[in-house]
Amino acid sequence: MAKYFQPEIETAPLETIREIQNERLINTVNRVYNNVELYRERMNAAGVKPEDIRSIDDLHKLPFTYKQDLRDTYPYGMMAVPMSEVVELHASSGTTGKQIVVGYTENDLKSWADICARQLYAVGADENDYVHVAYGYGLFTGGFGLHIGAKRIGATTIPVSSGNTPRQITILKDFGSTVLCCTPSYALYIGETLEQMGLTPDDISLKAGIFGAEPWTEGMRKDIEKKLGLKAYDIYGLTEVMGPGVAFECEEQSGMHVNEDHFIVEIIDPDTGEVLPVGEEGEIVFTCITKEAFPILRYRTRDIGVLSREKCSCGRTFIKMSKPRGRTDDMLIIRGVNVFPSQIETVLTQQGYSANYQLIVDRVNNTDTLDVRVEMSADVFSDTVRNISKKEYELKEALKSLLGLSAKVTLVEPQSIERSTGKAVRVIDKRKLHD
Amino acid sequence: MTINQLSIFIENKEGKLADLTSTLAKENIDIRAMSVADTQDFGILRLIVSDTDRAIAALKETGCIVSVTQVLAISISDTPGSLSTVLRILSDNHISVEYVYAFITRRQEGAYVVFRVADNQAAAELLTKHGVKLATKDDIDAL
Known part of the structure; x- marks a missing residue:
């Protein structure tokens, strides 16, 4: 039997969810228009007034918000409440530029705890469980999000943080x-x-794992499940929207339910900005409809994914999003071909290699080169060079048919690719050095 | 009929072989025979050692990829032509040899030759029929 943390909303009929979304969207748009200069200016420039937004069908009229907007208004320019009401701050790691800062009111923290609690219930956890949080604690949202969620369900929370x-x-x-x-x-x-x-x-004694904050594949899921003897679940979130828990996986392990009473999700064509129908692949866009301190309208996540309204056997009615195929930020363009590291990871794990790999991209004589460095695994190893070479050849062929370009494969010893206690470094792009 | 050979994945990098052999030295494990197959990026190290189980445990602890391969070892006289005779028997019977290496010992006259073939059973029967002496695990352990 599925267990829900908040059954009345998690299994609500679609009409109920839409009514909640309509009301909350209208509220949010009014608040940000009055309290946040950037939204007011953008809406004025687009010729949209708060009263033009009467239901979620009008959502497409609102302008998008981009990561750069959050950098330009650093640190507090996007707050929709006075700082006296902000009780906690978090920030993105800033690895891809200037860091961005987000704030939470007491109510925001309560919502955040609720959505993480839903995730924990969905993996079968309750007050009898010991929840080991090995996400980093600090400005990163990973640690604290799951921490308050675990406390919310009354579990014994172990704030280990990452490392060691x-x-x-x-x-x-x-x-x-x-x-x-x-x-x-x-x-x-x-x-x-x-x-x-x-x-x-x-x-x-692990029975379940909640893993997120970076793209991963089904092959990696199987590997983790085998190595740790647990069921591995995907959790989705981003600092700009809330942190972990924006969407969560249930026992089906086939996509993540978006917490639609807090967030409205859209899929758009990243080039034209046009909203795409459910079922088509495109960029994922979120609008926060309950957040007080840092509501965000139509945020361009740069994540590529697909939505599905198909009935889920777990009984939850929230729309499901696929595991993001990758961030448009992570996408590499090699000899003019778009390459997502997660695509390569899928091929590697399907062929019996480990999910520990690194992509080295370089430019030699004005031609891009891709070297896939992957750790040797017991499944691939053989005592004869012939057998290993055959598997290496099959891997190269599989990569070629998937990507449409040939890559070099380098087999390295286990443990030789540097491990990270946070997000893994998958790509080393040496081409940047020559710019 | 067969003996244990360790097959180890090793990167083609400075110091790798030294690291690996020092792991075995620390465990006081004797290397009876060794052969390396190398490519541009990696090599496969094949070893016959004095204590297979302990060697595997020690190597795995360092994160090595190591597997055990069953190979045939024959004892032949250390005289010209003796290896050729054995190889001729195999080739006449269409048994191809994946790789081969040999070693001599101090205790015994003669040499050991290690063969890797696809079908150990068939090769062993054939060689025995032709009077070639196969070494057992006990023979190797007693060296």
Whole structure:
């Protein structure tokens, strides 16, 4: 039996969800128009007044908000309440430019706890569980989001934060952690460390894992599930919208339910900005409809995904979004071909390689080169060069048919690709050095 | 009939072989025989060692990819033509050899030749029929 944290809304009929969205959208648009200069200017420039937005059918009339807008208004320019009402700040890592700052009121934190609590219930956790949070704590939203969600369901919350992997394992063992929350690449690393320490999943008590904050594939899911002896679930979120919990996976493990009472999701054509029908692939766009401190209208996530309204066996009625295929920011253009690291990861794991890989992109004699460095795995290894070369050739062919360009494959020793306790570094683009 | 050979993935990089052999040295494991197949980027190290199980445990702890391969080892006299005779028997019977290496020991006269073939059973029967002496795990352990 599925268990819901807030059954009345998680399983509400579509009409009810739409009514809630209509009312909350109108409220939000009025508030931001009155309180945030950037929204007022943008709407005026587009010739849209708050009264033009009468239901979610009018959403497309609103201008988009871009990451650059959040940088331009750094640090507090997008706040829709006086700073005296803001009780907590978080910030993006700033790895792709100037960092952005987001704020939360007391009510915002309550909503955030609720949506993370829904995720925890969806993976079968309740007050009897030990929730081990190995996301980084601090300005990054990963740690605190799951932390307040775990407390909200009354679970025993273990705020380990990331890093010091042998200590993570000691705590997993000694504290009896049952639910692990961290990035998927770190989960894999914890699994490998467990193995190296001569332990097996039977030595720990994990039953479920909530992994997000970076793109990952089904192959990686299987790998993590095997190494840690748990069921691995995907959680989606981004700092600009709320943090983890914007969308969450249920027992179906086939896409994530968007918390539609808090966020409206759209898929658009990234080139034209046109809204695409449900079922078509495009850029994911979010509008926050309950946030007080940092509401955001039609935020361009740069994530590419697909939505589905198909009935879910878990009973939840919220729309589902696919695992994002990748961020348009992560997309590489190699010899004019669009390449997402996650596509390459899918091929690697399908062919029995590990999900520990790195893509080295360079430019030699004015031609782009792609070197896929992947760690040798027990499944691929053989005592003869012939067998390994054959598998290497098959991998190259699979990459070629998927990407339409030939890549070099370099097999490296296990553990030789640098591990990250946060988001993994998948791409080294040396071409930038020559600019 | 067959003996254990360790097959180890090794990157073609400075110091890798030294690291690996020092892991075995620390465990006081003797290397009886070794052969390396190398490509531009990586190599496959094949070893016959004094204690297979301990060697695997020690190597796995360092994160190595290591597997055990069953190979045939024959004992032949250390005289010209003896290897050729054996290879001729195999080739006449269409058994192809994937790789081969040999080693001699101090204790015994003669040499050991290690073969990797697709079908150990068939090759073993054939060689025995022709009077070639196959080494057992015990023979190797006793070296």
